Amino acid sequence: xxxxxxxxxxxxxxxxxxxxxxxxxxxxxxxxxxxxxxxxxxxxxxxxxxxxxxxxxxxxxxxxxxxxxxxxxxxxxxxxxxxxxxxxxxxxxxxxxxxxxxxxxxxxxxxxxxxxxxxxxxxxxxxxxxxxxxxxxxxxxxxxxxxxxxxxxxxxxxxxxxxxxxxxxxxxxxxxxxxxxxxxxxxxxxxxxxxxxxxxxxxxxxxxxxxxxxxxxxxxxxxxxxxxxxxxxxxxxxxxxxxxxxxxxxxxxxxxxxxxxxxxxxxxxxxxxxxxxxxxxxxxxxxxxxxxxxxxxxxxxxxxxxxxxxxxxxxxxxxxxxxxxxxxxxxxxxxxxxxxxxxxxxxxxxxxxxxxxxxxxxxxxxxxxxxxxxxxxxxxxxxxxxxxx
Numbered sequence: 001x002x003x004x005x006x007x008x009x010x011x012x013x014x015x016x017x018x019x020x021x022x023x024x025x026x027x028x029x030x031x032x033x034x035x036x037x038x039x040x041x042x043x044x045x046x047x048x049x050x051x052x053x054x055x056x057x058x059x060x061x062x063x064x065x066x067x068x069x070x071x072x073x074x075x076x077x078x079x080x081x082x083x084x085x086x087x088x089x090x091x092x093x094x095x096x097x098x099x100x101x102x103x104x105x106x107x108x109x110x111x112x113x114x115x116x117x118x119x120x121x122x123x124x125x126x127x128x129x130x131x132x133x134x135x136x137x138x139x140x141x142x143x144x145x146x147x148x149x150x151x152x153x154x155x156x157x158x159x160x161x162x163x164x165x166x167x168x169x170x171x172x173x174x175x176x177x178x179x180x181x182x183x184x185x186x187x188x189x190x191x192x193x194x195x196x197x198x199x200x201x202x203x204x205x206x207x208x209x210x211x212x213x214x215x216x217x218x219x220x221x222x223x224x225x226x227x228x229x230x231x232x233x234x235x236x237x238x239x240x241x242x243x244x245x246x247x248x249x250x251x252x253x254x255x256x257x258x259x260x261x262x263x264x265x266x267x268x269x270x271x272x273x274x275x276x277x278x279x280x281x282x283x284x285x286x287x288x289x290x291x292x293x294x295x296x297x298x299x300x301x302x303x304x305x306x307x308x309x310x311x312x313x314x315x316x317x318x319x320x321x322x323x324x325x326x327x328x329x330x331x332x333x334x335x336x337x338x339x340x341x342x343x344x345x346x347x348x349x350x351x352x353x354x355x356x357x358x359x360x361x362x363x364x365x366x367x368x369x370x371x372x373x374x375x376x377x378x379x380x381x382x383x384x385x386x387x388x389x
Contacts, residue, residue: 007093007104008226008235009386011040011219012347014340018183018212018332021114025055026067028109032217033068040219041229042103047219049074049101051092053084055110055215055335064107074100080243080380082282083372085218085340087382090239092220102222109215110335144208144285146376148200151287154254155202157302160290162202164305166193168286169206169329171313176326178355183210184330193286207286209328209338216340218347232351238269238385245378255295257381258369262296269385271365273297276385278349278360279320280342282371283327289313292369293320296383315358324349324358339370343384350388364388 013035020028029052037044050072056064061075076091078084085108092104154160170190176182188206196206226233242260245251266272273296281292290304298320299307312318325331325345328338346366348354366386373379 006097006223006236007220008223008233009089009218009343009347010221010226010229010231011036011042011217012344013039014216014332014344015109015214015334016181018181018214019113020111020213025109025111026064028111028215029056029064029107030068032107032109032215033105036105036217036219040221040231042219044069045071046103047105048072049092049095049104051076051078051088051104051106053077053088053108053337054079054081055108055337070105072101074104080241080382081372082284082337083241083339083370083380083382084337086343086368086370086384087241087380089218089220089236089343089384090241090382093236093239096220096222102225104220106218106220106340107215108217108335108337108340110337111213112334112336113211113213141377143374144200144203146374147285147287148203150253150291150376151202151285154287154290157254158305160305162194162204163190164309165207165286165290166190167308167311168283168289168313169193171308171311172283172323172327172329174311174314175324175358176330178357179326179331182326182331183212184326203285203287209284209333210330211336212332212334214332214334216334216344218340218343233389234347234350235387235389236384237387238265238267238271239383240264240268241380241382243378243380253376254291255301256291256371256375257379258292258371258383259295261381261383262369265383265385266297269387271385275365276367277320278324278346278363278366279322280346280366280368281322282338282342282369283323283329284333284338284371286329288371288375289322291375292371296367296369315360321358321360324354324360337372339372339382342368342370346386350386
């Protein structure tokens with residue numbers, strides 16, 4: 001039996017452009033907030049809680065809250081990279097249940113495309129004095145290196161093929177063709193993905209996400225407020241988070257933190273993976289989606305390749321529709337932190353507001369999972385289970 005919902009997502013807004021060369025991060029944060037307020041039918045003065053991640057410029061919640069002219073009772077700056085915003089939804093619900101705030105704003109904004117920051121292929125420049133990273137720093141660790149290593153190990157251990165990974169991108173492109181705002185709207189084939197230039201063996205260029213400017217915002221509110229608004233009711237019924245590190249070498253790089261956060265969130269919601277027909281999954285690379293599908297229990301470990309093959313993730317084709325906006329692989333991956341957009345598309349699906357060509361009919365449950373950090377080294381998985389009331 002699911003616990004009573006402590007909070008609802010009343011507002012969800014994604015900035016429409018994928019390039020913002022003439023706007024500051026603060027301006028994008030403001031536009032995202034105003035869009036979410038308009039979506040919910042609320043006023044800026046209603047906001048009394050603010051949740052932001054590492055993308056917030058200046059002194060984070062202090063600078064942005066001042067710029068947005070917010071009068072707050074509660075702030076949260078949890079930073080787990082790309083999964084921060086998924087965790088923020090759960091933390092906002094917890095703060096609302098504890099009486100710390102009534103209307104929580106969550107924002108994301110970034111300009112990596114305008115600034116020419118495609119971090120995935122560059123050597124990391126983190127402080128080499130950080131624990132663990134000091135030993136990786138001399139080797140010029142890049143994000144794509146560790147994902148390539150993960151994909152190679154998955155192939156070795158389970159027989160996964162490049163063609164199976166390619167189906168994740170193919171599914172994303174089938175969805176993105178219906179999204180007028182997606183950066184990459186061209187349909188691609190398995191052959192085109194597998195034959196695109198090799199970037200980091202075994203990952204090809206089309207196995208990698210797009211780099212975009214943009215962002216979005218969410219409004220998480222007390223149940224009484226949600227029920228007084230003229231919007232479909234989308235409530236949080238399950239959530240869990242799971243940081244995963246190298247644990248002194250006791251570490252399987254083919255397993256993500258979703259193996260812990262997924263079952264916990266589903267159990268809290270009182271549902272199983274078999275009840276889920278739509279999922280928003282973090283898709284920095286095709287291997288990221290494959291591993292989440294396995295770790296969340298949609299298929300057995302090592303069977304992800306077979307699960308995605310032949311259109312298994314395409315809405316109306318497979319049992320499970322995934323990332324019907326085109327995801328980070330085709331649509332939008334702002335600030336290299338895609339967890340926000342995953343929640344937004346799940347809300348669209350539950351409201352029945354996704355594009356008709358990709359809308360899952362009569363949908364009442366959706367799962368969101370985001371990976372922040374990097375597979376094969378250290379990361380945090382955050383899972384949400386949302387329900388249309």
